[in-house]
Structures are given as C-alpha cells and as structure tokens.
Amino acid sequence: MSIRTLMQHTVDFQSTVPGVRTVPRVLSIAGTDPTGGAGIQADLKSIGAHGGYGMAAVTSLVAQNTRGVRSVHTPPSSFLREQLTAVSDDVVIDAVKIGMLGDTQTIQTVREWLPQAGGAVVVLDPVMVATSGDRLLATDAEDALRALVPLAALVTPNVPELAVLLNEPVATTWEDALEQGKRLAAATGTVVLVKGGHLGGTGCPDALVEPSDGTLVVTEVGGPRVATRNTHGTGCSLSAALATVQVRTHNWHRSLVLVKDWLRGALEHADELEVGQGNGPIHHFHAMGISDTANSRPFSEQAWELTAQHRAAIGTLGFVTSLGDGTLPADQFAYYLAQDALYLRDYSRVLARASSLAPTEAEQLFWASGAKNCLEVESELHRTWLSGRETMPEQGPVTKAYVDHLLAASANGSYPVVVAAVLPCYWLYAHVGNTLHAQWTAAGAGREHAYATWMETYADPAFAEATSQAIAYADAAFAGASGHDRRAMLAAFEASAWYEHEFFDAPTRLDLRESAKLP
Ligand SMILES: Nc1ncnc2c1ncn2[C@@H]1O[C@H](COP(=O)(O)OP(=O)(O)O)[C@@H](O)[C@H]1O
Numbered sequence: 001m002s003i004r005t006l007m008q009h010t011v012d013f014q015s016t017v018p019g020v021r022t023v024p025r026v027l028s029i030a031g032t033d034p035t036g037g038a039g040i041q042a043d044l045k046s047i048g049a050h051g052g053y054g055m056a057a058v059t060s061l062v063a064q065n066t067r068g069v070r071s072v073h074t075p076p077s078s079f080l081r082e083q084l085t086a087v088s089d090d091v092v093i094d095a096v097k098i099g100m101l102g103d104t105q106t107i108q109t110v111r112e113w114l115p116q117a118g119g120a121v122v123v124l125d126p127v128m129v130a131t132s133g134d135r136l137l138a139t140d141a142e143d144a145l146r147a148l149v150p151l152a153a154l155v156t157p158n159v160p161e162l163a164v165l166l167n168e169p170v171a172t173t174w175e176d177a178l179e180q181g182k183r184l185a186a187a188t189g190t191v192v193l194v195k196g197g198h199l200g201g202t203g204c205p206d207a208l209v210e211p212s213d214g215t216l217v218v219t220e221v222g223g224p225r226v227a228t229r230n231t232h233g234t235g236c237s238l239s240a241a242l243a244t245v246q247v248r249t250h251n252w253h254r255s256l257v258l259v260k261d262w263l264r265g266a267l268e269h270a271d272e273l274e275v276g277q278g279n280g281p282i283h284h285f286h287a288m289g290i291s292d293t294a295n296s297r298p299f300s301e302q303a304w305e306l307t308a309q310h311r312a313a314i315g316t317l318g319f320v321t322s323l324g325d326g327t328l329p330a331d332q333f334a335y336y337l338a339q340d341a342l343y344l345r346d347y348s349r350v351l352a353r354a355s356s357l358a359p360t361e362a363e364q365l366f367w368a369s370g371a372k373n374c375l376e377v378e379s380e381l382h383r384t385w386l387s388g389r390e391t392m393p394e395q396g397p398v399t400k401a402y403v404d405h406l407l408a409a410s411a412n413g414s415y416p417v418v419v420a421a422v423l424p425c426y427w428l429y430a431h432v433g434n435t436l437h438a439q440w441t442a443a444g445a446g447r448e449h450a451y452a453t454w455m456e457t458y459a460d461p462a463f464a465e466a467t468s469q470a471i472a473y474a475d476a477a478f479a480g481a482s483g484h485d486r487r488a489m490l491a492a493f494e495a496s497a498w499y500e501h502e503f504f505d506a507p508t509r510l511d512l513r514e515s516a517k518l519p
C-alpha cells in the first residue's frame, strides 16, 4: 500500500436535519432572581447563549440580589401545574432544566408532570442553599428531592448538595467528592456531575460519573479557577447550558467540555458587568460582545479556538504519542487503517456533495478532486492491506458515528455546513502530522521509524496547501452565511473535531475494536 496517497485526504452536525434540533427548545423550571444572576433569569440567558430557545415555568418568586435572599413567595402548586401543562400541551420540549423547587409540594407537582415532557433530556440541579447561605429548599423536602434524582438524566449537585443527597458528611477533598459522586450514580442510575467549585485550590475540576453496563465511568474535565467573587448563578447557568448542548451532542462528556469552556469565559468577563455589591453574576454573553464579534471574526479563528480542548486531548492520546515515537503496536495501526478505508468511502461522498453544492467552479473542482482522491486511497487500501482477509472489517462504532454525522451534514444541503463538517479531517491531520514530524526531526529523524511515511504524508507541503485552501473556502462560506448557518458551521466543525479525537482513540480501545471484529 502506498500510504503516500493517504495525504490526498481532501473532508455532528445534525441540527438542521429533520428530527434533530438546531435550536433546542429548553424549559427551565426554577425560582426567580430579579437581579438576573441566578435562577430562571440566568437559565434563560444561558440557554440563549448556547443557541437554544428558552422557556420558563416559575416555582417560587425570590426577592434576592447579589447580597442575599430577602424573602420567598411560592404560588399554589396548582398554578405551577397550569404553567407546566400550558407549555407541554403546546410545545415539543427537547430539554428540561430543573432548579429551585423549594418544598415537597412543588417537587411532587414537577414529578407528576415530568412524563408530559416526552423524551426531553432532564437535568436536575438540586438547588438547596444560595451562595449567601440562605436556604432555597425546605429541610423536610430533602427526601422528596432525593427521590426525584432517578428521574433525571443528569444531576448536578455542588459539594454540599452531594452530601445531602447521600445523607453523608460534606466532602473536603476532590477524591472524596468523586467517591460520593460514584455512590450517588450507583444508587440512582443517573449520570452525576461532581463539581469542584466549593473545594478551593488553583484548579476547578468537574467530573462526570456515568453508570454503564454495571460499572461507573468517571471522566474528569479540568479547568483553571478564575479569580473573581462574581460567581453568582454559576450552578444554574452550567446546568441550563448542559441541558441545551446535550440536545445536539447526545454526549455528556462533549457537552461538559464545551460548556465548561464557555463558563470559564463567562467568569473571566464577570467583573465587567458591575452588577450589584455582593457576589455579582457571570457574563453569559461574553462571547458576543457589542460589535457582535462572534459574527465578524473569521470562521477559522473561532472554530480553532472552540476546539482547543479537543486538540489538546488528541495530543495526549496513547495512539498519537506512540505513533510519534514509533512504538505503536502494528495491530493498532492496522485497525486504524482498516477503519480509515471504511471512513474514506463515505467521506468521499460527502466531499462530492460539497462539490455539487459549491458556489464557484474552483470550489467545485477542489472538492471533486478530494472525493476522487479519497476513493483512490480507499480502493488501494482494499487492494493491498485488506485483500485476502477472510473477514472483511466492519465500521467500528466511532467510524459509524463519525460517518453518520458527516452524512447528516451532507443531507442538510447547506454548503457552508458541509464544508465546516469536512474541514477537521484536513486541518487536524495537518496539525497532528506537523507536530509529530517536528518532534521526530528534532530528535534526529532516523529512517528506521515505523511510521515515518505516515508523518511525512501529513507534514507534506502539498497537504498543507490543500488544508489552507479548504480553510479559505470555509472562511468565505462563513462570511456569506446566515446567522443560523454560521452557528451550524461551528457546531458541525466542533462535532467533527470531537469524532477525530475518538477516531484516534479507538484503535487502542479493545472494547471498540472487538465490536468491529478486527483485526
Ligand atoms: N472560580 C471559579 N473558576 C472557574 N470555575 C468555577 C469557579 N467557581 C465555580 N466554577 C465552576 O462553576 C460550576 C458550578 O460549580 P459550583 O460552584 O461547585 O456549584 P454551585 O454554583 O451550584 O454552587 C462548576 O463547573 C465549577 O467548576
């Protein structure tokens, strides 16, 4: 096989495909904050900042500001029921974020109504006490709240709330908090987000504990602790954002990576708001700015920034580091190549689709030649490496999910979105190839390196040129796209970047390889 031809690679966003939502319809069920930092007001901003359509049913009216809670008025629960049914009788709800519930009667009302939310993603933020120390949940309602947890897909307690849900002392270390998260996930079957905000230290990690096939999968997402006292409403905003983003990603880890990055920006810009004299709110719309920088900055700049965490994660994968130092086991590389062949067959169709939608002849030719090259590489892989095999490989789960995502983008029919979806396959390969190649040459570039050809392929100037051209076409498409398509482009790029990460990870994961029956 000539791996050199692999350099010719020329490449979730499902949100405008029928049945999958571009603008998730998200209902917040929570209390109010007239200063706009927490509760329903924060939820609506958070949902909007993530491109969702926010709706709200009020549980309690809270007279509070950045310094504390003054009083709480809870309307009769029958009125909450009327609000909830007014929404569900009319609107398809994609996600529900539940915040302050206040008392047992309110919890019961929400519990009885929940089946009417259909298949909505349910995120429960078990609000108990505000930063100011004021209680937002009656002590005698704690049991009812505990019983609500199994009905949610995700529960997002802070450290003291986690302790109450388990009836245990408050964790004082991150390790203890994680153990508590595991106990809660095991007892309820619900995904638990353990949050590090209350633990101090220079970092501020969060971790997902996901029950899966009788085990618990813990995924930590780190982040710096932002030095600000303006953290009012972080918990509300985080859970509302996760509910919104999850409708698009269907993957809690991915949702958390995206939302945590946004939350860091919201905290970094919080002091600019100058709202109140106590613990002020975070800046939900920090990424938009007065001059609408989200729309005026080039696509490539925004997309690269948006996927910084995915790139960092790719760089630390065992597959990538051992590919770079030449120690990658041959069977793992073989699995990777087989999946690549399967991927390229469909990727070429998507490039052909980009060609058919392209607005200029130059773009039409560029994508068509990319499609042709992919088919040639794919058939070469079959002629050489895959020929004579008794069992032909099947698409592994990652390959299938990635391809489904690309085909969905292709079916969507928007040229800018298709271009954004195919771009990470160029750009991330050029990035990884260049990085590994630079490390290799810095170390003396011995020809005995098992994967020298792979690195040379993706560090080749011709591949860099094709990548630059693809980026330029994506920027041009973004400049002429509607606001809707611009958001869709960023979402499509982010999803593909995520799948690239998973694709690089899959060959080292036996569970995934076994399900693809190869090698
Ligand atoms: N100073 C900070 N810097 C960065 N992230 C923070 C900071 N404070 C809280 N967070 C993040 O905000 C979210 C809410 O965390 P936490 O404060 O633990 O919960 P709550 O707001 O519900 O009390 C988490 O993602 C946490 O990591």
Ligand SMILES: Cc1ncc(COP(=O)(O)OP(=O)(O)O)c(N)n1
Binding pocket: 030, 031, 032, 033, 038, 039, 040, 062, 064, 099, 100, 127, 129, 130, 131, 132, 136, 231, 232, 233, 234, 235, 236, 237
């Ligand atoms: C109406 C209402 N709901 C929730 C809270 C607590 O919000 P949270 O996000 O936990 O933020 P802080 O406690 O950090 O302010 C609230 N204050 N009001």
